[in-house]
Amino acid sequence: IAHGKPAPRVSWWAGKRDALLAIAAEGTPRYLYDLSIVRDRARDLASVDAIDRRYYAIKANPHPSILRTVVEEGFGLECVSIGELEHVFKHVPSLSPERVLFTPSFAPRREYEAAFAKGVTVTLDNVEALHRWPGVFRGRAIWLRLDVGYGGGHHAKVNTGGVAAKFGLSLQRFDEFVEHARKLDVRIIGLHAHMGSGIDDPQHWRLVYAELAALADSIGTIETIDIGGGLPVAYTPDAETFDLAAWRTGLEEIRAAYPRFKLAVEPGRFMVAESGVLLLQVTQVVEKDGVNRVGCDAGMNALARPAMYEAYHGIHNLSRLSDAEAMEFDVVGPICESGDVLGHGRLLPASTAEGDVILVADAGAYGMAMASTYNLRALPAEETIE
Numbered sequence: 072i073a074h075g076k077p078a079p080r081v082s083w084w085a086g087k088r089d090a091l092l093a094i095a096a097e098g099t100p101r102y103l104y105d106l107s108i109v110r111d112r113a114r115d116l117a118s119v120d121a122i123d124r125r126y127y128a129i130k131a132n133p134h135p136s137i138l139r140t141v142v143e144e145g146f147g148l149e150c151v152s153i154g155e156l157e158h159v160f161k162h163v164p165s166l167s168p169e170r171v172l173f174t175p176s177f178a179p180r181r182e183y184e185a186a187f188a189k190g191v192t193v194t195l196d197n198v199e200a201l202h203r204w205p206g207v208f209r210g211r212a213i214w215l216r217l218d219v220g221y222g223g224g225h226h227a228k229v230n231t232g233g234v235a236a237k238f239g240l241s242l243q244r245f246d247e248f249v250e251h252a253r254k255l256d257v258r259i260i261g262l263h264a265h266m267g268s269g270i271d272d273p274q275h276w277r278l279v280y281a282e283l284a285a286l287a288d289s290i291g292t293i294e295t296i297d298i299g300g301g302l303p304v305a306y307t308p309d310a311e312t313f314d315l316a317a318w319r320t321g322l323e324e325i326r327a328a329y330p331r332f333k334l335a336v337e338p339g340r341f342m343v344a345e346s347g348v349l350l351l352q353v354t355q356v357v358e359k360d361g362v363n364r365v366g367c368d369a370g371m372n373a374l375a376r377p378a379m380y381e382a383y384h385g386i387h388n389l390s391r392l393s394d395a396e397a398m399e400f401d402v403v404g405p406i407c408e409s410g411d412v413l414g415h416g417r418l419l420p421a422s423t424a425e426g427d428v429i430l431v432a433d434a435g436a437y438g439m440a441m442a443s444t445y446n447l448r449a450l451p452a453e454e455t456i457e
């Protein structure tokens with residue numbers, strides 16, 4: 072993928088319009104995931120030789136068929152709670168614990184104990200846990216999550232680096248952690264950093280690797296360096312597709328400079344965002360003080376990203392894709408919040424009417440995973456196609 076030359080946007084659904092309309096007729100709101108797109112993204116990353124281990128961050132979308140697809144493609148799974156750990160072993164029974172990473176944040180003691188009991192790789196990101204729960208960690212091998220001091224991402228709320236972020240051990244306390252780990256006979260065999268979500272700069276990960284590799288040299292026991300997820304997706308029509316070629320080259324170069332360590336990544340969004348659409352139905356079309364609104368049968372309860380991060384998702388009237396005359400609408404949901412807007416000023420057919428099927432694009436990541444029953448509205452249904 073050449074830089075500056077955006078590849079055509081992935082809009083697999085346009086060619087499957089009739090099938091999608093039939094699926095929507097079974098009931099909305101409904102998420103639909105095309106597993107062949109997930110497979111394509113998995114293979115994009117599987118082809119990067121510099122990467123030794125790939126973990127899919129299941130928080131982006133824990134649908135069982137998606138988990139099975141990425142595991143089939145050679146990925147391990149990254150989990151952040153006991154619920155996610157139990158979910159992956161339930162739905163992918165063949166999964167060996169060595170392929171599972173546990174990277175929680177401020178989790179209770181019992182979740183670390185349960186993770187060790189399951190035999191998965193456990194990542195710790197503070198020294199206080201070692202002090203308070205020596206019995207949990209004594210004699211164990213762990214990974215250490217660091218905050219390299221800077222992060223990034225599509226919104227301040229997903230930047231996981233620096234003083235404002237709760238994640239990761241500060242580099243200032245690195246020596247203290249290593250020393251205390253030694254006292255407890257804890258072997259640090261991995262260094263980890265995930266610095267944000269939706270980071271545009273393909274060089275970000277090589278810088279993080281270099282930083283961690285230098286520290287790894289000072290410890291001597293490190294086998295793996297995990298540089299996190301955070302790969303972006305082009306949500307807006309004018310966004311450039313992520314420069315995967317530059318990312319790959321950067322990793323190859325830095326991996327060659329520090330060949331002693333295995334390189335791991337843990338993408339979530341990149342793997343699944345484009346594979347998913349949210350199908351809604353128009354409930355009412357209303358004009359108020361010159362603003363035209365298309366109301367749908369779900370909004371922020373089904374897809375929280377626009378309300379939470381001002382995130383952009385393409386919105387299309389699937390029932391009238393070829394309709395020529397368009398006008399601007401705010402696309403809203405049925406939730407009792409003024410923030411319940413899926414998109415402002417979107418061009419949709421002027422004839423948009425009750426019963427039309429609305430498609431919200433690129434909704435496969437952090438869509439269903441963050442849906443709620445707010446206002447006691449039902450959760451969306453989910454379906455997969457290949």
Ligand code: LLP
Binds near residue numbers: 300337376
């Ligand atoms: N690894 C760790 C430790 C993480 O915390 C995350 C995401 C990932 C990997 C995967 O990041 P990704 O490749 O998906 O960027 N709800 C937000 C995103 C929150 C990301 C949380 N952590 C959104 O909808 O944009």
